[in-house]
Amino acid sequence: MSDKILVLGSNGQIGTELVTALRSGYGSDNVVACDIRRPDYEIKNAGPFEFVNVLDKEILKAVFEKYKPTQVYLLAALLSATGEQNPKLAWDLNMNGLLNVLDLALVYKTAKVYWPSSIAVFGPNSPKVNTPQFCTMDPNTVYGISKLAGERWCEYYHQKYGLDVRSIRYPGLISWKAAPGGGTTDYAVHIFHEALKKGSYSSFLSAETELPMMYMDDAIRGTIQLMDAPAENLSIRSSYNFAGVSFTPEVLAAEIKKHIPDFKLTYSENDPRQEIADSWPKSIDDSYANKEWGWKPDFDLAKMTADMLMNLKK
Ligand code: VAH
Secondary structure, three states, X not given: XXXXXXXXXXXXXXXXXXXXXXXXXXXXXXXXXXXXXXXXXXXXXXXXXXXXXXXXXXHHHHHHHHHOOOEEEEOOOOOHHHHHHOHHHHHHHHHHHHHHHHHXXXXXXXXXXXXXXXXXXXXXXOOOOOEOOOOOOOOOOHHHHHHHHHHHHHHHHHHHHXXXXXXXXXXXXXXXXXXXXXXXXXXXXXXXHHHHHOOEEEEOOOOOOOEEEEEHHHHHHHHHHHHHXXXXXXXXXOOEEOOOEEEOHHHHHHHHHOOOOOOEEEEOOOOHHHHHHHOOOOOEOOHHHHHHHOOOOOOOHHHHHHHHHHHHHO
């Protein structure tokens, strides 16, 4: 029987590209894009789409009943900055959305479930450099708290009920296809658009704010690589540390200047996202992902910058 895949939250920054990648691998008709609003891009006529609100268990159940999915990717969430503006909704969506999917995956015997975590699970007292897979985790954003709790639930459903749920702690993701939504790392996407449009950008994070980042091509490839890995190789059922490249706004601007010499980067002060960024690691140790499912990033800062600018210029 061929795979049938649900991607919940398919309109988001990750979902947009993950649906396309999965459809090229599994066939368009076998990958159902699901979101609370219809996509406004080519995806809508490239395969099945369903209106799904992951907090509406009846709608969710009907979609599981209709497709009997062999894999489910739950990407619907409020990110860090938006979550701080709407803490209760962020907790409700990020937590109850996950629990609804985990329960239905058990009922419908879904073979594999994917759920993204984030470096936001680390907090002010986590080690900042080469943050290890296991360490103090005291997130102080609702987003980070919900991702840490979600990791605990994923591991619980695996250990207690044998559900094959897999997860990755994504760093800040950089892509040109779909806009990011309400994240603290979004400056690293906006800067490219502004550099091309205006030749300048005002960063809401300070010059020396170093954060773990990754090009979306690497993130999508790594996600599918984890999902294809033999279950017996995986010892982490909370969520894998996952690293691409770490940089500061200053370092990123210097790389952009190699392509746009007159580019000017300035800084705005007192943005609430600075406090969030300061609570996160500067770099991540992803040796478990490397050892257990062969993860290696392909895009360094130079390659990512060149690819972003080339695609945005089109
Ligand atoms: C955010 N882009 O900024 C997300 C991500 C590590 C950052 O979780 O909230």
